[in-house]
Amino acid sequence: MTRLDSAIRRLQAQRACLDYACRLIADRPGPVIELGLGNGRTYDHLRARLPGRDIYAFDRQIAAHPDCIPDEAHMFLGDFTTTLPEAARSLGPTAVLAHCDVGSGDADANAALADMLSRLLPGLLGPGAVMICDQDIRISGATDMSLPDGVSPGRYFLRTAPH
Numbered sequence: 001m002t003r004l005d006s007a008i009r010r011l012q013a014q015r016a017c018l019d020y021a022c023r024l025i026a027d028r029p030g031p032v033i034e035l036g037l038g039n040g041r042t043y044d045h046l047r048a049r050l051p052g053r054d055i056y057a058f059d060r061q062i063a064a065h066p067d068c069i070p071d072e073a074h075m076f077l078g079d080f081t082t083t084l085p086e087a088a089r090s091l092g093p094t095a096v097l098a099h100c101d102v103g104s105g106d107a108d109a110n111a112a113l114a115d116m117l118s119r120l121l122p123g124l125l126g127p128g129a130v131m132i133c134d135q136d137i138r139i140s141g142a143t144d145m146s147l148p149d150g151v152s153p154g155r156y157f158l159r160t161a162p163h
């Protein structure tokens with residue numbers, strides 16, 4: 001598989017997981033959290049699939065396409081170590097969907113990030129919240145879910161938070 005093939009598969013898997021998760025939570029109230037705004041691609045996809053839903057984005061910087069920048073009230077700007085506790089204080093454990101797209105090409109940094117998020121994310125997750133993650137973020141009591149058709153295990157992680 002070429003690097004181009006791999007990049008295409010990763011994006012297809014990401015879109016399949018996002019679409020699946022949006023269908024799962026369609027009738028459930030609660031905000032969505034998007035960790036890793038990046039250039040705003042997945043934020044844009046989520047807001048198109050979930051019109052009217054509060055979507056809170058997190059990143060240490062704004063580097064998104066100008067059309068894909070949340071308003072100030074829906075943007076937590078800074079390192080996750082600061083913004084996740086801040087968001088947990090203001091939103092509480094209410095999120096119905098968390099999408100974590102936080103990885104880089106550095107495997108050690110990804111592992112450290114996953115470890116940090118496994119401790120900080122629960123403060124924001126509502127009961128049974130759906131988590132879709134590009135990293136293996138292990139939340140105590142969370143249950144693995146089957147991935148949508150065509151998504152290879154390990155490419156994306158789909159779990160539900162404890163009830």
Ligand SMILES: C[S@@+](CC[C@H](N)C(=O)[O-])C[C@H]1O[C@@H](n2cnc3c(N)ncnc32)[C@H](O)[C@@H]1O
Nearest residue numbers: 036037038039040041042059060079080101102
């Ligand atoms: C893969 S990119 C996100 C891509 C984005 N979802 C998209 O579709 O355009 C990962 C993002 O996570 C952010 N990030 C990684 N670690 C972070 C941290 N500790 N605190 C805040 N943001 C972080 C990076 O700044 C980067 O923008």
